[in-house]
Amino acid sequence: MGGQTLMKRNATAFLKNEYEELVNKNLDWKLRILESGSTPHSIVDGKKVIMFCSNNYLNLSNHPRLIQSAIDAAKKYGAGSGSVRAIAGTMKLHIEVEKKLAKFKRTEAALIYQTGFAANSGLIPQLVGEGDIIISDELNHGSIIDGVRLTKADRAVYKHRDVSELEKVLTDADKKYRRILIITDGVFSMDGDIAPMDKIVEIANEFGAMTYVDDAHGEGVIGPEGRGIGAHFKIEGKIDVEMGTFSKAYGVVGGLIAGSQDLVNFAYNKSRTWLLSGSHPPAVAGAQLAAIDVLETEPQHVKKLWDNTKYFKKELESMGFDIGTSETPITPVIVGESSKAKELSNRLFEEGVFALPIVFPMVARDKARIRTMMNAGHTKEDLDYTLEKFEKLGKNLDII
């Protein structure tokens, strides 16, 4: 033995090959670099732009109370938590956030996950298994879809927001399955429309089905004080799992679920994502705590977000843009073919407005769009400047 061994295979060649394939197909992510915070005026790739694609709806990430609370927590408890929650990483601060959140959401209990994705992919596979069925809206977000894939349950989809189709699926599923779980986005991130959660809960109760809503884009945005979809429909505590995130309107990071104490007990004992990742650093928990506090005590942010949204939508519409059926601060500006959406986005960027194009197959071929996300930190001048650019470019590109 000894001597030269034959090369069996190139262990890592695929890394380069597959990346290059993506680049060739223009499917790789081209990361844009923020040189500022995520602020209404950001510096992106060296250019000063008005930001229309952050999820920082209420501009809370820049709120002095959140920043101060993060600093205080870090100073008091350190930079990291030292462990997963289950072993030695549950700090009093984490519990405080959960209690405050449950109170804010008007539910019995709440649980913080490391991220929204961790909540969905950790919890969904525990709620259902073989012999069960997940019924979901056809337009659900990727992070739900991944959670659903990890289960052995059957799956059925119903037409977007169509409760009568949902009822049909339930009728069929009722005879065949042990547990039934209905999953939907609260606010749909492509169109900005809202799931008819009141009706979904009603029909779910009829059939003894669980309800699970991913309210990532609704938390902090819809309902009184931005308390989310349960509050929006006045059905607080009636949705079995209200899942949300701290990384959008709340301006921090982290996933959350709100519901019964039974749900929370079950969830933290069973979700592998929760059990196996380190808990949030004190600074994160501190900022989360302040975020809820700000929502409770400073209603002006949610109000400003909606004032901005209404003004922006009204003006776009009067210019002749098709802005779809959005009911939220996500306003799609539908332009038609993909190439046009990309062109408009590029030109807007040149003019200092940062809004991303959403193209096929994320939306229908002839419904390519610019998706704008409103921010409570935008001034009227920001909006007027942006609207003026939309109008000018919309005319140049034969959209209006």
Add this chain to the structure above:
Amino acid sequence: MTKKIGFIVNPIAGMGGKVGLKGTDGVINKAIKLGAKPIAENKALETLKEFISHFSIQNDLHWFTCAGTMGENELKKAGLTKIDIVYNLKSKKTTAIDTKNACLKFLEKQVDLILFCGGDGTARDIFEVVSNKIPILGIPSGVKMHSGVFGINTNATAKMLHEFVNKRLTIGDAEIMDLDEKLCRKGKWNIRLFGIAKGIVEPTYVQVGKSTFESVTDDEVKDELTEHIKDEIEKNSDYLFLFGSGGTIDYIAKKSKIKNTLLGIDAVYKKKVVESDLNEERILKLLQKYPKVKLILSPIGAQGFILGRGNLQLSPKIIKKIGLDNIIVVSTPAKLSSTPFLRVDTGDKELDHLFAEKEFMMVVIGYRLSRVVKIQTNNF
């Protein structure tokens, strides 16, 4: 890259309709005597013009066609230039032989797509020559258009052509179906499934991550359906499974290593074929022997029939005995997007009524994935 399109017009297609004939196969003289006017030429021209006006990519296309009324005239009238005449008519009157001969030439020229203007009869003639070697797209102009190769109208066909040329559409199964015209004119009515051609279909997309989608091929979707059916057979080991006809089910059977007849009904028990290409009588006998039966169906043809077209062996008596709850409908999402209803026309009012009452069925569209689809029982 230049795409090669074989273009063929059946100038007499559709002429029987207005004069009350069920097609023009073998009775064109009678149709003309009754005052039938040609319609295919206009339909073909409309489609080509629509294609050109909206989409400025005709330079990338190389057309192969037949002289005169069988394609050349329409292409020239539409203003297309890159045209090769590959076939000349033997006489003034066109027949099925001309269509078939032209298709032989298309095969020789290795065209990427055959665009034809006609009805089920024309589709069948083309299919008999090219089988599933070249995808087929039909401009609807016949009296009967049950086959799954037609656009809904000229506009939609033009759009499909455009999407195909731009590689936005992919290739999938399309059933070739036709009325048995001889039987029909004698008052008997039977839509037969002649075979599975290649048509062009919308690709299926799956979300693979946040904001990223991957397009999956028709075969990949059918692989998922196969896994699903294999599980079903495994789970229900005391059931006899009847495999219906059509491309999707044929694929599933082949992948499950079950010997299947493409156009017929086969019976499978414990993963083995017990009888194949069954007629009504033999199915009824099997039902006596096996009390627990599941029937696998798939929507076929342009209208998405699951019962009543192309599978008349599955008589009302059989369906009632099996029970509606024991029917498993499978379909690729592409197929469902072109036929949003499941159509049922069993010829038995009571049974059609049962389906109508059910209103919808769950259709398996992926591995353990289904969606609800409405049932249509009105006769067409």
